[in-house]
Structure formats: C-alpha cells, structure tokens
Amino acid sequence: MIPLTASNYAANVHNRSQETPDLDAIKRYEAKADSETILHKFGMVTAKGNMIGFGMFVMGAWDPVLKPGYAEVTINVDSKWQSHGIGSRMLDEIEILAERHGADSLQTSIKDTDERSLDWAKKRGFSITSQTFESQLSITEFDTSQFDASFKALNSAGIRFTSLAEYPQDEVSHNRFWNFWRELVSDIPGMADQPLPDNDRMNQLTQDVDKNGFILAVDGHQWIALSMIIKETDTTYYNSMTGVSRKYRGSGLAQAIKVKAIDYALQNGATYIRTHNDSKNAPMLSLNEKLGYRQKPGQFSLVKHFN
Structure with missing residues (x-):
C-alpha cells in the first residue's frame, strides 16, 4: 500500500x-x-x-x-x-x-447492483441510509414544441423564463441565486439534513460554469423555480437540480423548467442529459420518466458510526 x-x-x-x-x-x-x-x-x-x-x-x-x-x-x-x-x-x-x-462516522456509496460489495460493507459495520437513481435522456430527437401549449399558459399567467446570465454578475445576484437554491434544495427528499456549501464556496465551485444554464422561472420580480444544467463533456450535460417554490407547485412549472434545461442542452450540441434523484422523490422520478429519461442502476449511500 x-x-x-x-x-x-x-x-x-x-x-x-x-x-x-x-x-x-x-x-x-x-x-x-x-x-x-x-x-x-x-x-x-x-x-x-x-x-x-x-x-x-x-x-x-x-x-x-x-x-x-x-x-x-x-x-x-x-x-x-x-x-x-x-x-x-x-x-x-x-x-x-x-x-x-x-x-466519528464514515460515509460511502456502492452501486445497488453490486451485491458482493454491499454484503462486504454491511459485515464491516456499514448500514444503508438512502438510495439514489441515475437517469439518462437522449435528446437528439427531443421535440420541445410539444410543450408549446404549456408554455403559452404559463406566459399568460405572467410567468417568464430567464437565466442567471441575464442578471448582473455581481455578489448581489449570486447571493440571491444561492439563497434561492438553498431554499429549494432543503425541500428535496434526502437533502433536509444535509449540510450545504456557503455562497462563497458555491461561487468558487461554479465560477467557470455557463450561467445561461442556471435557468429561472420568474413571476413579476419573484424567482419561483430553477433548474441547473451543467456541461460535463461535449455531448453530455448534467441536470444537477430542479426545484419549484412551494406556492407554485402543481402548476406544471417543474416540467416546463426541465424542458427549458433540455432546450439549453440542445442549443449547445448535447446528445444526452444525466441526472440523479433520491428514491423517495417520487414526483421527480415520475416527471423524468414522462420526459423520456431512462433509469439506470442506482447507488446506495451507507454510513458506519463509531461508538
């Protein structure tokens, strides 16, 4: 060693x-x-x-x-x-x-298809805390126009779509974005008790990321939904997070803003989009399936606590 x-x-x-x-x-x-x-x-x-x-x-x-x-x-x-x-x-x-x-604790992850490694970890004191699924969408033939009626209805209700790139690239805008992101992330199944980076750290981690992929839904001056999509390779983009403010859930915003994320990836020459979701996040898993995402083997998160 x-x-x-x-x-x-x-x-x-x-x-x-x-x-x-x-x-x-x-x-x-x-x-x-x-x-x-x-x-x-x-x-x-x-x-x-x-x-x-x-x-x-x-x-x-x-x-x-x-x-x-x-x-x-x-x-x-x-x-x-x-x-x-x-x-x-x-x-x-x-x-x-x-x-x-x-x-005082060790955390790790193991593919949910790797029964041998999972059994090994359990015998050495690790226990499963959650399961996450990866899904992948082929977008080469994805037709965003099929959602035109949905967007027309949202636009008629005064909702428009933009991105962080359309705002001043300064501390005020970035802090506003990460504060909104943090508000939405805290509602995602499996994330409520997870520590989150502070704004400075998030700015550091995303300083070279295209802010056109930080898509926002806006009602008046209020941000009400976001979807972050990030380039991984020339052909693959990663939809890292999608969320909608509680007051606006059930209005089709989650689907609409994910379609905007898909459209962004298409405009940048992508052929695939990846994402991950906790197994308890049934609404988002269902929406991804509706959009054509295909679920791939997931992974278990495990923890070992020391006395």
Whole structure:
C-alpha cells in the first residue's frame, strides 16, 4: 500500500484495473481539495506496478459538503483480487485515519447492483441510509414544441423564463441565486439534513460554469423555480437540480423548467442529459420518466458510526 498523488502516480502505477482511478481522476480529487481539506489517497500496487486496489479518506472542505465529524471514504478492489483481504486492509488504514483526525462516522456509496460489495460493507459495520437513481435522456430527437401549449399558459399567467446570465454578475445576484437554491434544495427528499456549501464556496465551485444554464422561472420580480444544467463533456450535460417554490407547485412549472434545461442542452450540441434523484422523490422520478429519461442502476449511500 502506497500513498498516491498526481506527482507520484506515473512512477508507481504502470497498469490499473477498471475499478481503480487513472491519473486524471487523481488530479480531479486534488483539485476539489482546499487548504481545509484532509485528503488521503492510497493504492494497493503489486511489485510490477499493477494497481489492484484504491482507497481514499476525506474530511473537511469537500464537494459534496460533509457533515461535521463525517469522513467520505472510498474502497475499490480489482474484481479478480477480491476476497484476498485487500479491502479489509484498506478499511483498517481508513479507520486509523478516522481516529487520528477525529472522525466519528464514515460515509460511502456502492452501486445497488453490486451485491458482493454491499454484503462486504454491511459485515464491516456499514448500514444503508438512502438510495439514489441515475437517469439518462437522449435528446437528439427531443421535440420541445410539444410543450408549446404549456408554455403559452404559463406566459399568460405572467410567468417568464430567464437565466442567471441575464442578471448582473455581481455578489448581489449570486447571493440571491444561492439563497434561492438553498431554499429549494432543503425541500428535496434526502437533502433536509444535509449540510450545504456557503455562497462563497458555491461561487468558487461554479465560477467557470455557463450561467445561461442556471435557468429561472420568474413571476413579476419573484424567482419561483430553477433548474441547473451543467456541461460535463461535449455531448453530455448534467441536470444537477430542479426545484419549484412551494406556492407554485402543481402548476406544471417543474416540467416546463426541465424542458427549458433540455432546450439549453440542445442549443449547445448535447446528445444526452444525466441526472440523479433520491428514491423517495417520487414526483421527480415520475416527471423524468414522462420526459423520456431512462433509469439506470442506482447507488446506495451507507454510513458506519463509531461508538
């Protein structure tokens, strides 16, 4: 087991299994960390430089935000090397780090189709806290005009659609946006007890993101719904969040603003949109299905608490 960084990766890892990260992934992890982040990454590497396992321990400033006392952990083992004690060895190291840094809980995620890893985690004290589904929409043949009547009705009611890009790109507008985002996120199933980044952190995380994809529904001067869609690759966009103010729910706004997000992705040459939803968020899962999203295997979130 060796510590892994972007600077020593090439010297130590000559081959890797698909379950372990490449150099670009290591760089992304390091880019997410700041001066307040506790980040440990290590690989299980054979004498020939084959990485057959990877572990990671994170506390402090991170994305998504961690609860106080919680550490985000990752344990991945090459399928051909499972049942050889490699995962347990990495968990032992992680628990040493947890004690050293004062963590009282470990959180992780496992694909809901990976019964072997799920069983392994449960036997080592982890328990399931939630389930999240990924859905994907092919938009190459998506016809937004089929929703023209819905938009006409909303426009007649005085509701218009815009984006954060249409507002001054200053602290006032950005704070207003993130305060509104926070209000809506707190109503999403599975998010009520989750810590959220402050406005400065959200501005930092999204400073290079096109604000035309931060779509808003407006009634007069009041923001009443939003949908955030972000470029991942040249062909894939990610719909990270959609929400509607309580007073305006049931009016078709959620569907309308998601269609606006789809239209934005189409205008930018995307062919697919991805999103995630908690299994308890039945209304949004139903809406996604109506729009043509196809559900993919999801993942379980798990936690292990120390006494």
